[in-house]
Amino acid sequence: MQARQLPQMVTHEVLNQAQALENYNAYSRNLALQEAVGREGAGWAHDWLVARGAEVGSAEWIEHGRLANTHPPQMRLFDRYGHRRDEVEFHPSWHECLGWLKGHGCDTGPWADPKPGAHVARAAAFVQFAEIEAGSLCPTTMTYGAVPVLKHVPELARDWMPLLLSRQYDRRFIPATDKRGVLIGMGLTEKQGGSDVRANTTRAERLDDASWRIVGHKWFLSAPMCDAFLVTAQTPKGLSCFFVPRWTPDGRLNEIRIQRFKDKLGDRSNAGTEAEFWGATAWLVGEEGRGIPTVLEMGVYTRLDCALGSTGLLRAALSQALHHAGQRAAFGKLLRQQPLMMNVLADMALESEAATALSLRLARAFDAQDDEREALLRRLLTPVAKLWICKRCPTVVAEAMEVHGGNGYVEEGPMPRLFRQSPLNSIWEGSGNVMCLDALRALTKQSKSADVLAAEFAGALGQNAAFDRHVAQLQLDLRDSVGIEASARRLTQDIALAVQAALLLRFAPQPVSEAFCASRLGGDWGQVLGTLGRQTDFETILQRAWPQ
Ligand SMILES: Cc1cc2nc3c(=O)[nH]c(=O)nc-3n(C[C@H](O)[C@H](O)[C@H](O)COP(=O)(O)OP(=O)(O)OC[C@H]3O[C@@H](n4cnc5c(N)ncnc54)[C@H](O)[C@@H]3O)c2cc1C
Numbered sequence: 140m141q142a143r144q145l146p147q148m149v150t151h152e153v154l155n156q157a158q159a160l161e162n163y164n165a166y167s168r169n170l171a172l173q174e175a176v177g178r179e180g181a182g183w184a185h186d187w188l189v190a191r192g193a194e195v196g197s198a199e200w201i202e203h204g205r206l207a208n209t210h211p212p213q214m215r216l217f218d219r220y221g222h223r224r225d226e227v228e229f230h231p232s233w234h235e236c237l238g239w240l241k242g243h244g245c246d247t248g249p250w251a252d253p254k255p256g257a258h259v260a261r262a263a264a265f266v267q268f269a270e271i272e273a274g275s276l277c278p279t280t281m282t283y284g285a286v287p288v289l290k291h292v293p294e295l296a297r298d299w300m301p302l303l304l305s306r307q308y309d310r311r312f313i314p315a316t317d318k319r320g321v322l323i324g325m326g327l328t329e330k331q332g333g334s335d336v337r338a339n340t341t342r343a344e345r346l347d348d349a350s351w352r353i354v355g356h357k358w359f360l361s362a363p364m365c366d367a368f369l370v371t372a373q374t375p376k377g378l379s380c381f382f383v384p385r386w387t388p389d390g391r392l393n394e395i396r397i398q399r400f401k402d403k404l405g406d407r408s409n410a411g412t413e414a415e416f417w418g419a420t421a422w423l424v425g426e427e428g429r430g431i432p433t434v435l436e437m438g439v440y441t442r443l444d445c446a447l448g449s450t451g452l453l454r455a456a457l458s459q460a461l462h463h464a465g466q467r468a469a470f471g472k473l474l475r476q477q478p479l480m481m482n483v484l485a486d487m488a489l490e491s492e493a494a495t496a497l498s499l500r501l502a503r504a505f506d507a508q509d510d511e512r513e514a515l516l517r518r519l520l521t522p523v524a525k526l527w528i529c530k531r532c533p534t535v536v537a538e539a540m541e542v543h544g545g546n547g548y549v550e551e552g553p554m555p556r557l558f559r560q561s562p563l564n565s566i567w568e569g570s571g572n573v574m575c576l577d578a579l580r581a582l583t584k585q586s587k588s589a590d591v592l593a594a595e596f597a598g599a600l601g602q603n604a605a606f607d608r609h610v611a612q613l614q615l616d617l618r619d620s621v622g623i624e625a626s627a628r629r630l631t632q633d634i635a636l637a638v639q640a641a642l643l644l645r646f647a648p649q650p651v652s653e654a655f656c657a658s659r660l661g662g663d664w665g666q667v668l669g670t671l672g673r674q675t676d677f678e679t680i681l682q683r684a685w686p687q
Pocket residue numbers: 324325326327328331332333334335359360361362403406411563566567568569570571572573576
C-alpha cells in the first residue's frame with residue numbers, strides 16, 4: 140500500500156520560540172543580590188547561597204513550584220465515619236517546598252544558629268525561593284516571626300522551641316509532641332476588621348488550670364495545617380494574644396473548626412481558610428490586654444518577609460522577561476536588541492536592583508538586634524520597604540508579562556502565576572495605607588528616626604544633583620507635620636526612593652545609579668516603565684541583570 144502524502148500545511152517547524160529558563164544558577168547570576176549579601180554582612184554564606192541558587196534554578200525545583208500550584212490543597216473536614224478532621228491535604232510538591240524552606244532554616248535559621256549576617260543569609264535564600272514558589276513562604280514567615288514572641292513565654296518555649304528551631308519538616312497531622320519539627324500560623328483578621336484588630340470580637344475565658352478557652356471566628360486563617368497559631372481575642376483587660384495548638388496536650392484535636400477555603404486570586408498552593416473556635420484550648424502570650432504590641436512583634440518579621448518575597452517575585456519576572464527577550468526575534472532582530480524593548484527591560488532591572496538593595500539593607504537591621512541605631516532604622520524602614528517594594532511588584536510583573544507577548548498570558552508559562560501572586564504582599568500583614576501610617580508613627584514617636592535616616596544618605600550626598608535635591612526636600616517634608624496623614628503615601632515613597640538611591644549611588648555601577656536617580660528622582664521618566672532617558676546606558680544595565 141502506498142504511504143499517504145500529508146499536505147505540506149499539516150506539518151511545520153516550531154521557530155522563534157524561547158526555551159524555558161531552567162537549569163541555571165539563580166544566585167550566581169543575580170549580581171545585585173550577591174553584592175548586597177556581601178556588603179550587609181553575610182559574605183560567609185556565599186557558597187551556601189550558590190548551592191541554593193543551583194537548586195532554585197533547577198528544572199526539578201521549578202517543577203515542584205508549578206505542581207504545588209496546579210494541584211491546590213483539598214479540604215478533608217470529616218473522616219469517612221463522620222468524625223471531624225479539619226484537615227487539609229496537599230500535593231507532595233507542597234511538602235517538598237516546605238521541606239526545602241525548613242531544611243535550609245528559612246523559618247527559624249537565624250534563631251537556631253545566631254551569628255552576624257544570619258538574617259541576611261536567610262533573607263537571600265528566602266528571596267530566591269520566592270522566585271519559584273510563594274505560597275509556602277506564608278507558614279515559613281509566620282514561624283520566623285513567632286519565635287521572638289514565644290521566647291517570652293518560658294512554659295511554651297520549653298516544649299515548643301526545640302521543634303521550632305528544628306530543621307526537619309514533619310508533614311504528619313499529629314500532636315506536636317510526636318513530631319520532629321513544627322510550623323506556626325496566626326489568626327488576627329475577623330469579618331468586621333483586619334487592619335483594626337481592636338475590633339476583634341473573639342473572646343477568651345480563663346480556666347482554673349491557667350489555660351484559656353477561645354470562642355469566636357477568624358475570617359482569614361492561612362496555612363491551617365500549622366501546628367499552632369497565635370490568635371488575638373478579647374479578655375476583660377482588652378485584646379490579648381494567645382497560643383492555640385492544633386492538638387491539645389492530652390492528644391485531642393483542638394476545637395478549631397475550618398469552615399471553608401478562600402477562593403483566592405493567587406497563592407493557590409497555600410490553603411487560605413475561614414475558621415471558628417468552639418472553645419479552643421489556648422495559653423496567654425505576653426501581658427493580658429497587650430495583644431497588639433505582642434502580635435506587632437511578630438508582624439515586624441512578617442513585614443520584612445513581604446518586602447523580601449516581592450523582591451523575589453520582581454527578580455523572577457525580570458529574569459523571565461530578559462530570558463525571553465534574548466531568544467525571541469521580531470522584525471528581524473532579537474527583542475533584546477530593539478532599542479525600545481531595551482528601555483523597558485532596563486527600567487525593570489533598575490526596579491529589581493533597587494528592591495534588592497533596600498530589602499537586604501533592611502534585613503541587616505534585623506541582624507543587629509541590640510544596636511539602637513539599627514533598631515530605629517528597622518522600625519522605620521520595615522513599613523517603608525514593605526509599602527514600596529510590594530507596590531512596585533505588580534507593575535513590574537505586568538510589564539514582564541507583556542514582554543512575552545501572548546505567551547505571557549498563557550497558564551503553561553510562569554507569568555500568570557507571578558502576576559496573580561504579585562499584589563498579595565501589599566495587602567496582607569498590614570495593607571499599603573496601614574504601612575504608611577505606621578511609618579509616620581515611627582517618625583513621630585521616635586524623634587531620632589529622622590537622624591538615623593539622614594545618616595543612611597550621608598555617604599551618597601554630593602554625587603548626584605537629583606539625589607541631593609530629593610534628600611533636601613525630604614528633610615523639609617519630615618519637619619512639616621501639616622496635613623501629614625493625607626500625604627503619608629507620598630512621604631513613605633520619598634523615603635523609600637531616597638534609601639534606594641543612596642544604596643545604588645554607594646554600591647551599584649554608575650550607569651545603574653545614574654539612570655535610577657535621573658528617572659525616579661530627577662523627573663526624566665514617564666508614567667509607564669520603559670521611559671528612561673535617551674542618555675541611559677541600557678546595555679550595561681541589561682548585562683548586569685542578565686539571569687544566565
Ligand atoms: C490570601 C490572604 C491570606 C491571609 N491570611 C491571613 C492569616 O493567616 N491571618 C490573618 O490574621 N489574616 C490574614 N489575612 C488577612 C489580611 O491580613 C487582611 O486582609 C489585611 O490585614 C487587611 O484587613 P481587612 O481585609 O480587614 O481590610 P480593612 O482593614 O478593612 O482595610 C481595607 C483598606 O483600608 C485601608 N485602611 C485601613 N485603615 C486605614 C486608615 N486608618 N486610613 C487609611 N486607610 C486605611 C487598608 O490599607 C486597606 O487598603 C489574609 C489575607 C489574604 C488576602
